[in-house]
Amino acid sequence: MDAENEQGTGAWAGDWMSMSPSEAQARLMVLVQGCPLGIFFDDPEDRCVFANEAFCQMMDMTLEEALGDGWTLRVHPEDLPGLLAARAASVAAGEAVFRAEYRFVTPSGRAGWVEEQTRPVFSPDGALWGYVGTVMDITRRKEEEALLQRLNAELSAQVAQDRAEICAHKEQVADLSAALRVLLAQREADREAERRAVVANVQGRILPAVERLLGLDLPPQAQEAAQELVRAVHEAASPLTRRLMDLGLTRAELRVAELVQAGLSIKETAQRLGVAQTTVESHRRSLRRKLGLSRRGSLRAALAALEG
Template identity: 55%
Template sequence: MPTPDARLQELESELASLRARMRVLVDGSPLGIFFDDAQDKCVFVNTTFCEMMELSEAEALGDGWARTVHAEDLPGLLRERARAVSEGTALFRAEYRYACPSGRMGWVEEQTRPVHGPDGELLGYVGTLAEITARKNEEALLARHSEELEERVRERTAELSGMNVALEVLLRKREEDREELERAVLANVRRRILPALERLEGACRGEAEPLAAEIRHGLQELTDPFRHRLSTACQDLTPAELRVADLIREGLSTKEIAARLGVGTSTVDTHRHGIRRKLGLDTRRANLRAYLLSLGAS
């Protein structure tokens, strides 16, 4: 039988062989691999870790690895790692930036798990680092494109909103101009054309009478469509407002209307305001009498 010393040498040889094989497997991993002791101090890093962080194994041990974590990310990382240790988290995950001595910068994803012995005692932690710089750059690019698209959408929405407002203003102005033109036409028909036509009819005899009648009929057909639209505006006026409107159309002043109706001038002013509001003139500088005369042409 081998002596105890020989057996010890044999076990040490097997252990060295296992360590060598494990080192080959660990160093061949595309992931950075590290081991921390129970106090969360680094005791081992593989070759990929050293190449990724541009550190030697000796430089990475203990807390040396932290020197390559971006200064803005290190406080949060240490805080989250400490909380995971205190809470016994089964899997700690974090994404953070690194800054190598050469100035090269990037992103890594860390995943760390606790390691327990057969009796449940905490032996330490094993973790991996995965290079995710390309993914983070793509995410940042996508976020910029998304923000640019959203900004273009906001600008276009604002532009369309402004165009809609402008279009509404133009349409409203066009409608007001149309109504103003219709009132002007009706007023001219009442003041000039109809009196002239009446004189013409009085002077016509014989064959000229049908011609005068045809002129009146044609004039009526021309003005009836918008005369009706304007005249319906008075349908909402109260009887008192209608009486005041008739007197305004006759050219009476506020005092004269008050005397005619036996009311105060303030009452007449109230009726005038109500008439203008119901006829849509309260925000426009339109002459009330001229407007009523155009309606009176009907």
């Protein structure tokens, strides 16, 4: 800053205490009118007695229109009752500063938000002179806050929707898994039923026919082939048969074991094999011994456990 400007600034600033009242008032008015904030003064009854140019431009009204309660015409009708009540409560409580945010609407249709701050002003002897206040346009800030709230609401809604979809997918997966387990169990049951049907057919039809061949007067090679066929049929008929063969059971004992497992009695087993009941009882005793089963234990249950 050059010397001339410094002198000009200093002269303008000067000593306010040495100025005449008219000079001080003139310079104070320059400051008030040049302030970018809306400034107003109210009397002790909280009625407007002055508003600067920024206030009038913001509210789209003349100073004459703003005086008294005229400024309230620009406050949004929904916000005015609450604003007046809050102002009165602040005055009654003797608060040092009153703050409020409210909407305004101009005759041209322009609308926005302002933030008001008002404080009481007292004379040197403590008498209330009135109230001085400022209003600042915060429309942009309010729009940004509204946008942020809307985005947060949309984000929350999207998160809730995504969670709902995830839960729905989890339920679908759980339902599909349960259905798959049921299908697999049914398939296993069907396979077991088919296996039992094959075993029953082998034991009930094929094996007896092959065993009858062994009772015929066959040449040695044919006899050996028939015995091998019986052994193969036994092995294919049931996993139990293969396990029993590992225990060193004879062909006759294997056949008795299969019939016992099928639920045939001693008499029925003897008839099926074409032997005496005492022979069947002998084979059963041998089975018990080789299975390590006591006399009280169930032979059929032991065979079922061995198969499992």
